[in-house]
Amino acid sequence: MxxxxxxxxxxxxxxxxxxxxxxxxxxxxRAGFTGEVRVFETGQDALAFLRQDALTVPTCIFLxxxxxxxxGFEVAAQATPLLDGKPTTVLVMLTSSDAPRDRERAAGLPIxxxxxxxxxxxxxxxxxxxxx
Numbered sequence: 001m002x003x004x005x006x007x008x009x010x011x012x013x014x015x016x017x018x019x020x021x022x023x024x025x026x027x028x029x030r031a032g033f034t035g036e037v038r039v040f041e042t043g044q045d046a047l048a049f050l051r052q053d054a055l056t057v058p059t060c061i062f063l064x065x066x067x068x069x070x071x072g073f074e075v076a077a078q079a080t081p082l083l084d085g086k087p088t089t090v091l092v093m094l095t096s097s098d099a100p101r102d103r104e105r106a107a108g109l110p111i112x113x114x115x116x117x118x119x120x121x122x123x124x125x126x127x128x129x130x131x132x
Contacts, residue, residue, distance in 0.1 A: 007129055008060040008090070010036040014046040014075065015064040015094070024062065024094070024120045031125035043070035047078055055086045060128055062094035062120065065102055073105060080111045092116055 011028050013021050021039045028037055036057075040046035046061075047070075061079075065072035072093060083089050092114035093106045106112045116124060 007058060008033075008035070009057045010038065010059045012046065012049075012059060012061040013037065013039045013094075014043060014061065014067075014072075015039075016041050016067040017064070020064070020118065027120045027122050028125050031122040031129060033125065033129060043067055043072070043075035043078075047075060047082070050079055050082045055083065055089050058088040059090070061089065061091045062116070063091060065093060065095040065097050073109070076109055076111050080109075083111060090114070094118060094120055 011025075011033065013024055015021050015024070018041065021041070025037050025039065038049065040049065046063075063072045063075055067075075070078070072095065076091060076093075079091065083091065090113045091111055093102075093112055094116045095102065096118045098117050103115055106115045
């Protein structure tokens with residue numbers, strides 16, 4: 001995973017699984033993060049938020065691949081113009097998929113700056129909070 005340009009002050013979780021969102025927020029909090037955590041269960045809701053948010057707060061977005069309606073790659077494609085030029089925002093695929101084709105596809109999209117296989121760990125979050 002590429003290092004965060006700045007230590008995140010906010011995490012955004014985009015995943016259709018409520019259980020995964022709850023677990024991942026727990027891991028983020030256990031890693032010592034006390035800032036804002038926003039959770040979206042659909043790509044459409046997350047994109048609506050990103051369209052109205054100024055994205056000035058250093059943010060790490062964790063995005064699931066396998067979601068109904070809009071999958072993670074479709075969300076990433078639609079988020080590209082919203083995140084372009086926002087150096088404080090990092091988009092990371094956080095998925096149960098460890099398929100080489102998904103990793104290659106993610107690596108081929110400049111907007112996606114990391115690929116983490118679920119479950120998220122406190123060690124991964126601590127590394128981000130440490131700036132790398």
